[in-house]
Amino acid sequence: MKGRIFSVVGGMFLLTVCGKGEQSQVQAAPPAIDPAPASASSSAGGTITGKVRFTGTAPRGRPIDMSEEAACKAKYTTPPTDESVVAGAANALSNVFVYVSAGVPAGQTFTAPATPVVLDQDGCRYRPHVFGVMVGQAVEIRNSDPVLHNIKAVAKRNRPFNVSQPNAGMKMTRTFAQPEVMVNLECNVHGWMKAYAGVRPDPFFAVSGPDGSFTIKDLPPGTYTIEAWHEKFGTQTATVTIAGTESKTANFTFAAR
Numbered sequence: 001m002k003g004r005i006f007s008v009v010g011g012m013f014l015l016t017v018c019g020k021g022e023q024s025q026v027q028a029a030p031p032a033i034d035p036a037p038a039s040a041s042s043s044a045g046g047t048i049t050g051k052v053r054f055t056g057t058a059p060r061g062r063p064i065d066m067s068e069e070a071a072c073k074a075k076y077t078t079p080p081t082d083e084s085v086v087a088g089a090a091n092a093l094s095n096v097f098v099y100v101s102a103g104v105p106a107g108q109t110f111t112a113p114a115t116p117v118v119l120d121q122d123g124c125r126y127r128p129h130v131f132g133v134m135v136g137q138a139v140e141i142r143n144s145d146p147v148l149h150n151i152k153a154v155a156k157r158n159r160p161f162n163v164s165q166p167n168a169g170m171k172m173t174r175t176f177a178q179p180e181v182m183v184n185l186e187c188n189v190h191g192w193m194k195a196y197a198g199v200r201p202d203p204f205f206a207v208s209g210p211d212g213s214f215t216i217k218d219l220p221p222g223t224y225t226i227e228a229w230h231e232k233f234g235t236q237t238a239t240v241t242i243a244g245t246e247s248k249t250a251n252f253t254f255a256a257r
């Protein structure tokens with residue numbers, strides 16, 4: 001196992017790389033995905049796994065006052081809290097978008113999954129809070145609350161949208177045409193509602209879970225730049241070389257600035 005310290009974008013960190021092993025109605029079907037280019041083999045590639053941690057004292061999430069929306073408030077037994085920093089046991093850091101930012105050969109194309117990513121408005125929060133989606137892959141936006149939500153996409157490379165969903169059970173789909181990390185999603189009605197979408201041209205991305213872990217699979221042999229993005233703590237990068245079907249580990253530790 002060998003450890004290295006990399007310089008930081010947006011904060012101090014320590015990284016270990018070890019070798020081993022419009023008013024919406026229910027919308028029609030999502031737009032067709034580009035006529036399929038040859039998709040890369042997804043059977044025999046390498047894997048990058050790792051854990052994301054927070055070092056120091058993670059800020060406690062502020063309680064969100066949902067008094068104005070009784071139907072949302074009623075969905076919680078304990079007061080919901082701000083999700084900008086979600087740190088679990090052993091300071092595991094959730095909601096970090098980890099993706100291959102460089103190293104996938106130009107010209108290599110990948111087919112977006114036919115299955116949509118579901119973004120639900122439930123309890124006046126977005127679920128999930130952070131997610132990845134491929135260019136051309138449908139995002140199905142649902143309203144599971146009997147209250148008005150208005151979802152707005154704030155994007156630089158993609159076309160923004162701003163759509164209201166006044167009733168429970170409404171669904172609509174949107175797609176993103178360009179890679180962009182991240183597209184910000186927010187509700188015009190409820191200022192605390194925020195979500196972030198990482199839009200990628202390939203399937204090599206993951207979001208850290210409650211235990212801080214992530215897995216990126218099926219990477220062809222090559223040397224890759226892995227970027228970890230967190231909404232409060234910025235980004236970090238690591239370089240990982242994959243040969244054959246090996247597994248490598250890239251751990252990220254975000255620290256207070």
Ligand SMILES: [Cu+2]
Pocket residue numbers: 124148149150187188189190193
């Ligand atoms: Cu809302």
